[in-house]
Amino acid sequence: MLFLFCVSIVALLFFGMLYAIAPNHSRDYSDFKGRMYAHRGLHQPGVPENSMAAFKLAVEGGYGVELDVQFTKDHHIVVFHDANLKRMCGVNKRVRDCTYEELQGYRLQDTDQTIPLFTDVLEVLGETTLICEIKNHNGNRNNRLCRETYEALCRYKGKYCIESFSPFLVGWFRNNHPEVIRGQLSCAMKDEGGLGYVARLALSQLFINCISRPDFIAYRHQDYRQPGFYICSKLYHPLLVAWTARGNEEQNEAWKRFDAVIFELYANPHPVE
Numbered sequence: 001m002l003f004l005f006c007v008s009i010v011a012l013l014f015f016g017m018l019y020a021i022a023p024n025h026s027r028d029y030s031d032f033k034g035r036m037y038a039h040r041g042l043h044q045p046g047v048p049e050n051s052m053a054a055f056k057l058a059v060e061g062g063y064g065v066e067l068d069v070q071f072t073k074d075h076h077i078v079v080f081h082d083a084n085l086k087r088m089c090g091v092n093k094r095v096r097d098c099t100y101e102e103l104q105g106y107r108l109q110d111t112d113q114t115i116p117l118f119t120d121v122l123e124v125l126g127e128t129t130l131i132c133e134i135k136n137h138n139g140n141r142n143n144r145l146c147r148e149t150y151e152a153l154c155r156y157k158g159k160y161c162i163e164s165f166s167p168f169l170v171g172w173f174r175n176n177h178p179e180v181i182r183g184q185l186s187c188a189m190k191d192e193g194g195l196g197y198v199a200r201l202a203l204s205q206l207f208i209n210c211i212s213r214p215d216f217i218a219y220r221h222q223d224y225r226q227p228g229f230y231i232c233s234k235l236y237h238p239l240l241v242a243w244t245a246r247g248n249e250e251q252n253e254a255w256k257r258f259d260a261v262i263f264e265l266y267a268n269p270h271p272v273e
Contacts (some may be wrong), residue, residue, distance in 0.1 A: 006098040020207040023238040024215045028195035037064040037262045039244045050079045056125050064129040064264045071138045076100035077118040083137040127158040136166040146172040163218050170212035182214050187220035221254040
């Protein structure tokens, strides 16, 4: 009797795990497969990440583009990765605490480039295939950011998809605009963002897929051995997007296991994801 009970519990947990990590039903994502996406534009020495110059270079190179969006204090959507301006602009302020006008007074890595508006970047990208990451710096359930990002993307001429580390932001598209191809970002998390153990486990092993039901999994390519990612990829065969392959060696390794690759030109010994 005890044996049957234990077997039942194990079976319940196993099938519950399979349900949790399942992606969306198969859709046509051929527009996004087999492509290389310039991580925050084709940035390089003298050309900052997520700058208009970096996006112009990516378009000229014929690459897809991955970029990050978040709100300013006055609810302009800007293209910027970090929550804080310190790394890129040398100012210890959060983006969400600054107005867009204030942000224009800062320069990206001592260049002439400033933090761009999302709508301006979309104009430059033209018809470039786009992966738009929605940052959770404005909150994990910021429906307004999702809605206004979607409205901007509706006017975009190229193919696009969205992704986020927050399953709730991805889930907004699932519930409100399921026609948009959506992706769940993840990796083998350690202490990212001050998350507790349970949250890190759920994100790392893709248990949060039950919230977002993503069409693709964007996963740190070095972490491909994680059990949740491995089972999801082998059992359900979603589109797999590698991030971020730096330099030729990493890119070659990523192509062995993934369907698309987010890349940077140069290897970086101290990358900021």
